[in-house]
Amino acid sequence: MSDPSEHIVIVGAGAAGLMAARELARAGSKVTILEARQRCGGRIHPLPASQFGYAADGGAEFVHGEAPVTRALLREAGLSLQEMEGEQWRFDGTKLTRERDDPHEAELQAKLADLKDDLTVADFLRRHFAGDNYAPLRHSIERMVEGYDAADPERASTLALRAEWMDGGHAPQARIEGGYGAMIDFLAADCRRQGVTIRLGSVVSAIAEEGGAVIVRCAGGDVHACDRMILTVPLPLLREIALPAGARAKLAAVDDIGFGNVIKILLRFARPWWRERKEDLADMTFLLSDEAIPVWWTRYPDQHPVLTGWFGGPRTAELESLDARALIDAGLGSLAAIFGLPRDHIVRELVASAATNWAHDPFARGAYSWATPRTRAAQAILARGDGLVLFSGEALYRGRDMGTVEAALASGLETADMILRGQ
Ligand SMILES: Cc1cc2nc3c(=O)[nH]c(=O)nc-3n(C[C@H](O)[C@H](O)[C@H](O)COP(=O)(O)OP(=O)(O)OC[C@H]3O[C@@H](n4cnc5c(N)ncnc54)[C@H](O)[C@@H]3O)c2cc1C
Numbered sequence: 001m002s003d004p005s006e007h008i009v010i011v012g013a014g015a016a017g018l019m020a021a022r023e024l025a026r027a028g029s030k031v032t033i034l035e036a037r038q039r040c041g042g043r044i045h046p047l048p049a050s051q052f053g054y055a056a057d058g059g060a061e062f063v064h065g066e067a068p069v070t071r072a073l074l075r076e077a078g079l080s081l082q083e084m085e086g087e088q089w090r091f092d093g094t095k096l097t098r099e100r101d102d103p104h105e106a107e108l109q110a111k112l113a114d115l116k117d118d119l120t121v122a123d124f125l126r127r128h129f130a131g132d133n134y135a136p137l138r139h140s141i142e143r144m145v146e147g148y149d150a151a152d153p154e155r156a157s158t159l160a161l162r163a164e165w166m167d168g169g170h171a172p173q174a175r176i177e178g179g180y181g182a183m184i185d186f187l188a189a190d191c192r193r194q195g196v197t198i199r200l201g202s203v204v205s206a207i208a209e210e211g212g213a214v215i216v217r218c219a220g221g222d223v224h225a226c227d228r229m230i231l232t233v234p235l236p237l238l239r240e241i242a243l244p245a246g247a248r249a250k251l252a253a254v255d256d257i258g259f260g261n262v263i264k265i266l267l268r269f270a271r272p273w274w275r276e277r278k279e280d281l282a283d284m285t286f287l288l289s290d291e292a293i294p295v296w297w298t299r300y301p302d303q304h305p306v307l308t309g310w311f312g313g314p315r316t317a318e319l320e321s322l323d324a325r326a327l328i329d330a331g332l333g334s335l336a337a338i339f340g341l342p343r344d345h346i347v348r349e350l351v352a353s354a355a356t357n358w359a360h361d362p363f364a365r366g367a368y369s370w371a372t373p374r375t376r377a378a379q380a381i382l383a384r385g386d387g388l389v390l391f392s393g394e395a396l397y398r399g400r401d402m403g404t405v406e407a408a409l410a411s412g413l414e415t416a417d418m419i420l421r422g423q
Contacts, residue, residue: 008419009034009216009224011204011241012232014042015405016393018187019069019412020230025194027420032224033191034202034216036363040188043234043364044405046181051352052268053304055179058356059264060405061308065171067406069413070183074176077186081174086285086300091338093290096278102137104129112162118373121145121153121161141165143288146313147295149403150260151370160371163400180405206242207231207389214244214388230415232393232408235259236365247389256378257395260403261316261359262367265293265309265331268352272305274298277339291334292319293327307335312367316359327355368403369395375402383411385418 006029010017013035021031045059063070063081074081088099102108111128119127125138145153149161164171176183191198203219207229216224231238231247235254243251275282287296295310309331311319322330332350336343358367379398382391392415397407 006030006227006419007032007225009214009226009229010232011035011216011229012042012393013037013040013188013198013200014232014393015044015184015187015408016412016415017042017230017232018184018191019073019409020232020392020416021196021198021412022187022191022194023413023416024419025191025196027416029419031191031196032226033196033198034204034218034224035198035200036203038200040198040200041181041184043358043368044180044184045356046179046184047266047354051354052266052306054299054302054306055181056266056306056354057179057181058266058354059358060180061175063174063176064401064404064406065173067401067404069409070406073187073409074183077183079182079186080177082177082301084173084175084285086283086298088286088288089281089284091287091289091291096281096287096338098280099286099288102140104134104137108137108141109166112158112166115158115162118157118159120373121151121156121158124158125153143290143294146315147288147310148312149370150262150312150367151258152260152314155258155372157371157373157375159373160375160402204233204241207244207247208242209244209246209388228388228390228419230390230392230419232391232412234364234366234393235369235395237363238391244387244389246387247391250381250384250391253378253381256372256374258370258372258375259366259395260313260368260370261357263293263309263311263316263319263327263355263357265327265355266353267307267309267328267331267335267350269305269307269346269349270351271349272298272303273341273346273349274307274339277341287338289334289338291337293331293334296335296338309334316357319357320359322357324355324357327357328353331355371402383414390415390418 010033013033025031043059047056047058049055090099142153145151205219206217208215214226214229285300293309293311383396392411394408397411
């Protein structure tokens with residue numbers, strides 16, 4: 001067992017950091033969280049309800065799959081979930097149609113079921129689905145890997161994504177009433193109730209081990225001493241913090257874990273004009289296309305007239321130079337093309353908007369991690385409990401839905417348990 005009088009510093013007040021803090025504080029440890037931003041939540045980023053008409057999310061929005069840790073936390077917080085319903089549509093450059101299964105779907109499922117050794121998604125497609133007749137299947141898988149997983153098909157692990165595809169992408173998805181922000185508010189309040197100190201605006205720049213203690217230095221000059229610490233910063237930021245030799249030696253493993261980017265755009269309109277355009281679209285949720293901002297979704301079954309645009313994966317680098325205003329313009333242009341409407345017609349209806357290229361966020365530098373064929377081995381190195389500085393966060397989760405809030409919460413719990421068991 002660990003010594004309950006230990007002082008533990010956690011870097012990052014995102015889902016992983018808050019969850020680990022709460023667990024450790026409940027067991028009697030003294031816990032301090034150092035958070036660079038002026039708010040908790042990290043990649044959970046609530047937007048003002050006054051702006052969008054509901055508690056909108058500029059970062060994480062959906063609860064994917066079974067998510068047992070998330071669902072248990074939501075029950076504890078008294079927050080309910082709204083399961084997703086509705087239809088998926090596709091725009092092929094000329095017309096809008098309901099999404100249908102690819103004619104080669106059964107063949108894809110059979111090849112996935114037979115897969116023994118891992119290979120990248122691109123190699124998997126070249127090996128089994130090279131012919132011209134498979135071009136639409138290849139295109140839709142590549143777009144899914146880039147868009148949904150924010151991953152590069154040339155590096156992404158087929159085995160890691162297999163479970164996602166084998167249920168045809170039909171795993172349950174839900175939204176939290178009150179958004180992910182309500183869950184973070186509950187967790188942060190519970191942390192404080194358990195005695196956790198949360199210091200906002202504390203950018204950690206260096207960590208050193210001196211005489212059996214850990215010394216943490218912040219950019220503003222603050223210094224904190226503790227017995228152990230947990231680093232939950234997103235992968236790209238790990239190399240920006242000076243670390244003691246033991247922890248630094250593990251960082252080579254980071255190169256074997258993918259980290260993708262997402263651009264997310266929220267547009268609130270005066271009216272749900274797309275439903276007036278085409279009656280069938282009344283129950284549309286997702287809409288896929290090859291436009292500059294390719295994926296869109298509605299709030300269905302809620303009736304808020306908001307469309308959310310999404311662009312994920314390596315090709316987001318093509319929009320690197322666009323600021324929020326230009327991203328919103330690109331989104332409006334994509335909608336005009338998809339719905340065959342003059343841009344001005346859509347612009348006239350716009351009430352509120354927000355856009356984030358997460359690669360530009362200084363404390364995220366992207367959206368979330370994804371698995372390469374070497375990721376499991378890399379995670380095993382990074383998640384080891386040796387040394388005084390431990391790593392935690394969504395990228396270290398070894399369960400099915402990597403890169404999610406569930407992954408972050410579960411990883412935070414696992415790291416706290418490791419400390420409490422004295423490992
Ligand atoms: C646009 C977008 C959409 C997403 N959609 C979904 C979704 O629908 N469903 C889902 O489950 N997941 C989604 N995710 C992923 C999900 O948000 C993350 O996996 C999860 O929130 C990560 O939690 P974390 O605690 O590991 O990291 P973070 O939330 O990033 O927390 C780390 C914290 O460390 C802080 N930090 C960084 N550097 C320093 C420093 N030097 N000093 C001090 N603090 C520092 C950061 O500010 C941050 O608060 C989405 C992510 C994005 C960006």
